[in-house]
Amino acid sequence: MGPPRSTFDKLISPIVHLSSNWVSRIGVILVTSAVVFWIFLFPTSVRGAGAHPYLGILEFLIVPSVFFAGLGVIPIGMWLRVRSEKKSGAAPSGKGRAELRHLLIFVGITTVVNLILGSLFTYQAVGYMDGVAFCGETCHKVMHPEFAAYQNSPHSRVECVACHIGPGASWFVKSKLSGVGQLFAVTFNTYPRPIPTPVRNLRPARETCEACHWPQKFGEDRLRVISNYGDDEKNPLTRTVLLMRVGGIHAAHLGPGVTIHYSPSDESRQTIPRVEYQNSVTGRQAVFVAADAKPDALNKLPTRQMDCMDCHNRPTHTLELPERAVNKALALGAISPSLPFVKKRSVELLKKSYASQEEAARKIPAALQQLYRDSPPADVARAAQALVAIYSRNVFPEMKVTWGTYPNNVGHTDFPGCFRCHDDNHVAADGKKIVQECNTCHQLLTMDDPAPKILTELGLQ
Ligand code: HEC
Ligand code: HEC
Ligand code: HEC
Ligand code: HEC
Ligand code: HEC
Structure with missing residues (x-):
């Protein structure tokens, strides 16, 4: 023992x-x-x-x-x-x-x-x-479309998390929890293609955007010059000049005392049958209902408070449409306007369907060379490069993202945008409508004008 x-x-x-x-x-x-x-x-x-x-x-x-x-x-x-x-x-x-x-x-x-x-x-x-590289590239091959558009945007120096999470612990945890779900979706390849928009449960924009954009400064009128090249042989250039009433637009929806709630009837918030306006400063209240809406269906709809994102839904993932992208490349000289019919043909080439970005990068230059055998080869090569760049920052066959997949709500010509509500069809009990009058949001200084006098007067030409 x-x-x-x-x-x-x-x-x-x-x-x-x-x-x-x-x-x-x-x-x-x-x-x-x-x-x-x-x-x-x-x-x-x-x-x-x-x-x-x-x-x-x-x-x-x-x-x-x-x-x-x-x-x-x-x-x-x-x-x-x-x-x-x-x-x-x-x-x-x-x-x-x-x-x-x-x-x-x-x-x-x-x-x-x-x-x-x-x-x-x-x-x-x-x-x-x-780093942005991690969000946009490594884990998020899935987010290739968002990343590509982001690099080509005014926010390309702003980190993804500045808008998607913002400061403070509670959104950090919330986003992390949804991040876990996303991680599994990516690992097991079950994520939706394309990634649906809008982002549900995105943090209210005023908490994120207003960290940088001073809320009291709603902006001044801003001159917008929109160049458009025509489909004729000479790619004729015309201009539309708008004076955007940026300050008035912001104040009307987010000014002191103003709250607007709306009820969309589809996931992507493109159809809006009911809008509720409240102004605690003036005491004005109004409920605007689309003339064709059915009252009992309206009561079942979700309601959302309008914020920056309801107009600026693509502040950084600004995917372009082919006509606009080609106009921009022509205006910048990346595509030479001296190539005959180059506007029309470029748009046609971009709109064709390709199996992958790699295929587009092969076929678009080949097609251009075929079309422009008699033109200066340097011009053709540059145009090819520009078109491939446009395609690869806007179309992502592997994610089923193509032209117009993601609507942009600022404007009304490409997507419903402002006219989701300002369509002259939303009426309040007192008979007032949400205005559609053309000079409410902008002064249309000239439209599709080959030689805008206003630009000469301003010394801009
Ligand atoms: C300036 C703010 C901002 C920045 C910076 C930003 N995003 Fe977004 N993102 C948004 C907004 C706004 C939406 C659309 C929200 C909505 O409509 O509900 C969005 C949507 C998305 C979506 C959903 C799909 C879609 O296209 O609508 C993904 C994915 C995404 N962003 C990824 C990223 C990644 C990756 C980065 C960094 C490379 C990034 N975001 C940087 C504001 C931003
Ligand atoms: C971390 C800072 C930061 C945050 C957060 C941020 N922005 Fe910006 N924003 C900028 C900067 C910087 C610019 C570029 C200003 C310039 O180029 O003159 C800009 C430009 C813009 C522009 C003008 C684009 C143009 O065409 O001139 C809009 C619109 C805009 N932001 C909206 C938003 C919205 C909506 C959000 C929230 C989803 C947001 N921003 C969040 C920093 C930020
Ligand atoms: C009702 C729609 C709407 C809402 C809501 C809205 N904006 Fe705007 N915003 C616009 C329009 C339209 C323009 C002008 C666009 C243009 O000139 O092409 C604009 C322009 C801007 C610009 C560029 C201003 C300049 O002078 O260059 C910034 C920055 C901006 N908005 C930030 C915001 C922020 C931040 C919020 C949320 C607090 C917000 N916006 C809410 C419609 C809206
Ligand atoms: C969700 C619905 C909705 C959307 C989308 C919307 N608005 Fe509005 N807007 C309203 C309401 C409601 C009013 C207030 C109407 C009233 O007071 O009679 C208003 C008022 C305005 C006014 C002031 C009109 C006046 O009589 O002075 C302007 C300017 C304006 N909006 C511009 C825009 C622009 C530009 C866009 C798109 C970028 C836009 N709105 C998108 C709902 C909307
Ligand atoms: C509710 C506000 C609002 C009303 C009402 C409105 N617009 Fe606009 N309009 C906009 C905004 C916002 C843009 C986009 C500016 C930009 O590109 O940033 C725009 C852009 C345009 C453009 C330029 C399109 C392009 O090629 O980019 C034209 C042309 C135009 N509007 C004409 C009209 C006409 C005509 C009416 C009257 C039927 C009208 N608008 C009523 C807000 C409005």
Whole structure:
């Protein structure tokens, strides 16, 4: 008989003994790794809540999974050991303290290794996932259309998370939870193509957009010159000049005291049978209902408060239509207007269906060369390059995104836009309508004009 057995010998020693096997050790490695990585990740989520959603997935999903997997593996190893010892009839060895020492040394070494790996890893991961490249490219091949359009927008220097998450902890967590769902959708290839718009549960725009766009400054009138090249041989240029009443437009929907609620009858919010207007400053209230709407159907519709996104729904994922994109390329000189019928033919080539962007990048230049054998080869090559660029930032066959898939709500010529409500068909009880009068939103200074006098007067030509 040896010395009296201490608590250590009675309780801890058998556990230590049973867990000194390779399966349990792997569990120990997983548990210590998870703890160390979590310690490294923790400050990043405290510092920049909202800054990197996918680091959050690592922190809240992957690291805890590893931790609990490790916890699960340790008893499995112990159980296997019990079984094998029962079989072989081997008695517990009684080297309790030596085994504990081995275990502690083992944990110590794993921790040191983890500290080194962890510090290297988090340093790089933070920098990497912080970046727009991660959101738009790596994880989100799925978001290729959004990323491509984004790069070609006034917000190309604004991080994705500035609009999609914004500051503060609660939206950080909400977006992370939906991020987890999205991660699975991408992993198991179950995501919808195209990604549906609008984004449901997007944070209210006024909390995100107004972080940068000063809400009190609603903007001044702004001159818009829209160039259009015709379909004739000479690609004749005409211009439309609008004076946009930006300040008035903003004040009418979001000015002091104004709240507008509306009820869309379709997922993409393109049909709006009911609009409710309230102004707490003037006391005016009105409910405008589309003349053809059925009253009992109206009551079942969801209601949404109008904010920036209801007009600026594509502030950065501004996909173009082929005519407009070609007009822009012609105006910039990327396509030479001296090529006969180049406007018409370019649009036709862009609208054809191609199996992939790669196919378009082969077939469009080949077709142009065929059409313009007698034109300066440099012009043709440049036009080809411009068209391939237009195609590849707007059409994504693998995501089923093509011309016009995503409507843009600013305007009324390409999509319903402002005329979803301002269609002269939404009437209030007192007979008043939501106005459609042409000079309410802009002054139409000239339209499709080959030589706009107004531009000469302003010294713009
Ligand atoms: C200037 C603000 C802003 C920035 C920056 C931004 N987005 Fe968006 N994003 C939006 C808005 C607004 C919508 C449409 C919301 C709606 O209609 O409900 C949207 C929609 C989306 C959608 C849904 C599909 C669609 O096209 O409507 C995806 C996916 C998306 N964005 C990804 C990204 C990625 C990736 C980045 C960074 C490369 C990014 N966004 C940067 C504002 C932004
Ligand atoms: C992180 C800052 C930031 C956030 C957040 C942001 N923007 Fe912007 N926005 C900018 C910058 C910078 C410009 C470019 C100004 C320029 O080029 O003169 C811009 C330009 C714009 C323009 C003018 C584009 C044009 O054609 O001139 C619109 C419209 C706009 N933003 C709407 C929005 C909306 C809507 C949101 C919210 C979904 C938003 N912005 C969120 C920084 C931001
Ligand atoms: C009722 C629709 C509507 C709403 C709501 C709306 N805007 Fe606008 N906004 C417009 C229109 C139209 C223009 C002018 C576009 C143009 O000139 O082509 C514009 C222009 C702008 C510009 C460019 C201004 C300039 O002077 O160049 C910015 C920035 C902008 N809006 C930000 C916002 C922000 C931020 C919100 C939310 C607080 C918002 N808008 C809400 C319709 C709207
Ligand atoms: C969801 C419905 C809705 C949409 C979409 C909408 N508006 Fe409005 N708009 C209203 C309502 C409601 C009023 C207030 C009507 C009233 O007071 O009688 C209004 C008023 C206005 C006014 C002031 C009219 C006046 O009599 O002074 C302007 C300007 C305006 N809107 C411009 C726009 C522009 C530009 C767009 C598109 C970018 C747009 N609106 C999109 C609902 C909408
Ligand atoms: C509710 C506000 C509103 C009303 C009413 C309105 N427009 Fe517009 N219109 C806009 C906005 C916003 C744009 C887009 C400006 C831009 O491209 O940013 C636009 C653009 C245009 C354009 C330029 C189209 C192009 O090629 O880009 C023309 C032309 C035009 N409007 C004509 C009209 C005519 C004609 C009427 C009267 C039937 C009218 N608008 C009524 C808001 C309005």
